[in-house]
Amino acid sequence: MKKIGFLSFGHWANHPSYSTRTAGDTLLQSIDLAVAAEELGLDGAYFRVHHFAAQLASPFPLLSAIGAKTSKIEIGTGVIDMRYENPLYMVEDAGAADLISGGRLQLGISRGSPEQVIDGWRYFGYEPAAGETDAEMGRTKAMEFLDKLNGKGFARPNPNPMFPNPPGLLRLEPHSEGLRERIWWGAASNATAVWAAENAMHLQSSTLKFDENGKPFHIQQAEQIRLYKEAWKKAGHDREARVSVSRSIFAIMNDQDRAYFGQQGGGADKFGYIEPEKRAVFGRGYAAEPDKLIAQLAEDEAIQEADTILLTIPNTLGVEYNVHILESILKHVAPGLGWK
Known part of the structure; x- marks a missing residue:
């Protein structure tokens, strides 16, 4: 049994083939898609966050709006x-959005990914401490965020406040x-996956x-997940760990699907560099008829290790078509893999 959600990057552009021509289009269609996904029986609606790009950036207004218009689906x-x-x-912000949704937020955080601009966080007024890298700054901020989420008092009250304390x-x-x-912590390495487990994320x-x-991507990812689970168990946390993996998976059901994704099914992993001197492996996408997809996905070791699958979607193609994509997976692929 696995939870199934979608993951949207929230692109928009003034392009004739796009249903999302503006930021407003993307935001409003994201809400509509989450509502439709809940009606389909999907388990989660997740969104990427990218700054300085024509993509979703400030997540909490969107998450709050979705939380107010849905009742069951996880939002993250x-x-x-x-x-x-x-x-x-x-x-x-997170506390308000979570209360609006009735406790359905599943927030993924991380130290970040390659950016649209050089050191974009500097424009937001942040600098690493002396001797600290920007990655370490991200993890330091994450730890402060986790600490303050616990709800323990830390600020000395004003003896003459506007309202009683x-x-x-x-x-x-x-x-x-x-x-x-x-x-949740988005980990790009084995070491940060272990760190996430030790800190109960x-x-x-x-x-x-x-x-x-x-090694192939799915094998390296499965090894990462196993190391994470071992670290979680060793840390002795009193709740169950959860693990999600994201995949581009498209069931070819008609000629339109074939036109959009028919050439993507024969892809392979790619190796490259996302940071200087840091080689990365990029996982393949999946696109085929349902029976072929079932056979291919059954061999993906990381999917077997995870309890949650996030399906990356082409949000620019509009709500109706993305509902078709998700419904095709739910009805024609997931049952054959025992996901639902």
Whole structure:
């Protein structure tokens, strides 16, 4: 049994073939797609966060809107770049969005990915501390975010406040009980996956990771997940770990599907560099008739290790077509793999 969600990058452009010509189109269609996905029986609606790009950037207004218009589906990110964040303000935003949704947020955070601009976080007013890398700054902010999510008081109250204070040190409000247990870390390496487990975060692993042994992507990713699970068990946390992997999976059901994705089914893993001197492996996409997809996906070791599958979608093709993509997987592929 696996949870199945979608992952949208939220692109838009003034292109004649796009259904998302503007940022407003993308935001409103994202809400509509989440509502439709819940009606289909999908388990999650997740969104990427990219700054300085014609893509979704500030997630909490969108997550709050979806939370207000749905009642069951998990709502999340994959991932928020912590280098750009004020952890305390983020606690307030996340708490509000989680309360609006009735406790359905599943927030994926990370130290970030390659950017549209050089050191974009500097424009947001952030600098690493002396001797600290930007990646370390991201992890430091993540730890502060996790600490403040616990809801313990830390701020000394004003003796002459505008409104009466409760006794003791003050915490950030609104506080959403249980949100700390629904934070995920997007790990690109085995070491950061272990670090996430040690700090009681769930694991998000996408379609790329740093190449650590030259093996096929799905095998390296499965090894990463196993190391994460071992570290979680060793840490002795009193709740179950969760692991998600994202995949581009398209069932060829008609001529339109074939026109869009028919050439993508024979792809293979790719090796390249996303940062200087850091070789990465990029996982293949899947596109075929349902019976062929079932056979191919059954051999994906990382999918077998994960409890949640996030289907990356082409949001620019519009809500109706993306509903068709998701429905095709739910009805014609997932049952053959025992996912539902």
